[in-house]
Amino acid sequence: METLDNIQSVSKFIPELILIVFAIAVVISDFFAKGRRETLAIIALVGLIATLISVLAVSIGETGESLFMGMIKLDSFALFFKVLFIIATFATILFSVRLKEIADVHRGEYYALLLTVTLGMFLLASATNLLMIYLSLELVSISSYILSGFSTLKPQRSSETSFKFIIYGAVSSGIMLFGISLLFGMTGISNINDIGIILAGKASSPGEVYNLTILLSILFILAGIGYKTASVPFHQWAPDVYEGAPTPITAFLSVASKAAGFSLLLRFLYSAFAQPVAEGWSHIGEVNWPLILGIISALTMTVGNLSALLQNNLKRLLAYSSIAHGGYILMAAVVLTQQGVQYMLFYLLIYLCMNLGAFFVVILIADKLGSEEIDAYRGLRSRAPIVAVSMSIFLFSLTGIPPFAGFFGKLWLFGAVIEAGSHWYWLAIVGVINSVIALYYYVRVVKAMFLEESSETGSLSISRPHLVLLIIFVIPTILLGYIGQLWKLIPSSF
């Protein structure tokens, strides 16, 4: 672990630079590519592929170097998330091509902004400095605000969404900034690893360290992170934004942006407010923040699931379901073990496939039938059998039923909690009861597709590339859990 200075760092920063270059390239070619909007998507996709290659080239073999004098860190943890973000953005762009929901004149900004969000998430997953954390968080947020306003289906709704998003986002990032300033005030430094050492009492601090101040700082910071991961009680923006935003962006927010939030949560809280022990971490001093996190987790999944029960709009239903999934994922974060981190990342990977798949079906059906209501899905088994079967697989996987990957993901989330000992059993029990509640609303959709008849018959013609893309999501949703080798690729620490 060495710290590189600014000049040395540039060569390790190429992936991010590529993203920036391509984002600008998309904007510039927007001037020239009138009438041929698909070129823009192709440029963005090429940019992502180039980024992926350079990320792998730069990161593999690195053992956690700090770049730019300790601003960001290049480790396998960040690498995992970067790959995840690239997949999510890639899928989002593919979803958006030819979609009526996005106006052709705005495609340039749209793709460019997707690339800048990706850049922000890259930085967020690797940031180790308070300033860098805040800056990258804002980069992600501000780009997302704009992206959520792109829908042409209900333009006013979409603008309202965007505005709501800004207000919530601004308030919670303001609160978080206050938490960060408390932290900085106590310790006088901005590197989170060093802060962790001071708060653990292993190094002297320029200021006084009070437990109450630490607690307040954690709570304030959790407000910012909880907003990104849509955790209760900072989740209220999510259903409205998810419903109003263009569906590809909804899919993106519910997967990538959420994953970015979790990467920040792990790195920030574990570095600053915990100290490494054998096979995990122990929280500092007398502030029992894992318990707070546990309560947030239990509340998040319960509120998410109970609210989802009442939804008739599938997009909104999936929004609440993704809030609930945030709660499940959080379960593995409360136990502060390396296994917990690994299980969490494993789940995020599976969640990426199944949730993107489910949203893709919503996109396809909304494009054909112009509706996101569950009623529109009636009789889909005879109208579009492949889509209906795929959707059922995604939904059953989200429920966590074998033989689908979602089961294996959930198995180890619960495993992390059970492993941590009997004082966390309550959380596991809340988790499993929630899984049963979740079944009810997922099955409502399956029921509409398979058990109910539609007044309209006649099959829906889904284009072949779309079907192929759908199958590409189905395959990992079935198989990911069975691949034992996968575990070797998932980092358990940073």
Added chain:
Amino acid sequence: MIPEGFPILLTLMWAIPVLGMVILMLIPNRNERAIKWISVLITAVPLILAIFIFINFDRFSQEYQYAGRVPWINAFNIHYSMGIDGISVWMVLLTALLDFIGAIASWGVSRDWAVGKSVKIYYVLYLLLEAGLIGFFCALDFIVFFVFWELTLLPMYFLIGVWGTEPRREGKIVRGGPYAAIKFFLYTLFGSVLMLLAILAVYFNSDPHSFDITTVKLIGAGPLAVLVWFGFFIGFAIKVPIFPFHTWLPDAHVEAPTPISVILAGVLLKMGGYGIIRVNLPILPEATKYLGTFLAILGVINIIYGALCAMAQTDLKRLVAYSSIGHMGFVLLGIASISDAGINGAIFQMLSHGLLSGMLFLIVGVIYDRVHHRFIVYPKDKELMQEWHLDPSLAGKPAFGGLGLKVPVYTGIVSLAFFGSLGLPGLSGFIGEALSLLGAFGRYKVLAIISVLGIVIGAAYFLWTIQRIFLGKLNPRYDKDAGGEEYDEEYDSHLTEINGRELATLIPLGVLVIVLGVYPSMALNIIKDSVALLLKTLI
């Protein structure tokens, strides 16, 4: 110990139905005849394999047979491990037999109760169900066990929901296939997620961490062991089903199509009983002993409650469904006794109930296919009559009577199944109940005496049903000779004698009921050594 190596034969048992699914998918939808024949042939293969395994089963060996395991996910010490002992060999045989018979009984899938619904998808789901069931009874690793356990849920949901009865309004609830299917799904999933936590708790409390069902143990009856015990127990109890988790059963059984009711009652319920014997007893021995009385009390409640509910039914299928609850109570009572006779009896009772309840549901199916209702006495509620597309003027009147004169062969078979179920000596039901009671009497005298009452009530409702349907005067609606005003020619013409295909499904089960009743050692000889081994770990 499970030997290293791939369990080829047992894998084939569940892989062939899966392969069959793929074959069926390739056949065009309109080719219904081919689909049906191929499905029956595919279900015959596991049956032949099961018979082969049964014949070659070394009953003097206490090891798991045809067993093998290969590493699957090394990071968590998960193995793909399978094997069968004297207990599971019977369950596998029962599953293969009932699945084969069910495939034949599903012949009417396109004709009678599901016009316009795909025969192909029905059989594809049916085969998936079979794969799940067989895999479950062979699995010796908790993850494999759980995956197969849950694998049965999905096809069952669709089979009940899509091919079950049409939705109809009863009071405030819209009953029917979809309602029963979701109820079944939610109940079972609730049980299985608790079981999942229990599995994880066992895993993380074993050293080294292991999912191996044959070796892990949680000694003691401390809070952890009791908690884990309940995690497993609730999962299995919902499947059995044990009071108060039984309410999904009457709905699911009644709304499911006949062959699926057969599988539900004949095999699915056994998953619960088998699970308690395979998991709760050996893995949590002391907790089981500690909670034995609790288990026995639940068993007695099941017996009495199931019998009383059955007695109150006017719907023949509901009556049979409730009788299942009562009969499974004996399984629980036998297990609770933790004695040689009791556990042997419990397993024998599961086997016998599998055969008998299979027969009973097939019998109900025969009547339903002919007259499209299954009421012994028509309901008094006129709206309900309309929901069933029946003439409201008949409300409250008996639907049958004197049927023995019209359909003597059918009556004979019904009598066999009913007498077997009410525990007539010489038929298999008697042996299971008697052994369970024998075992229970050693430990819980009072409870055993109370549960005998269940047999009496059982005899009462079965005999009463025979009397109301088959004995007495011919119902004027189909008494042509009397020539009364009520004579209904259409109704009369529907009531035909049982046909060859239906006989083919019922006779094998009937023969086995008699054989096992006369010569129970055929089963007990194989079961008893495995039970003895199980008890050794318990006492």
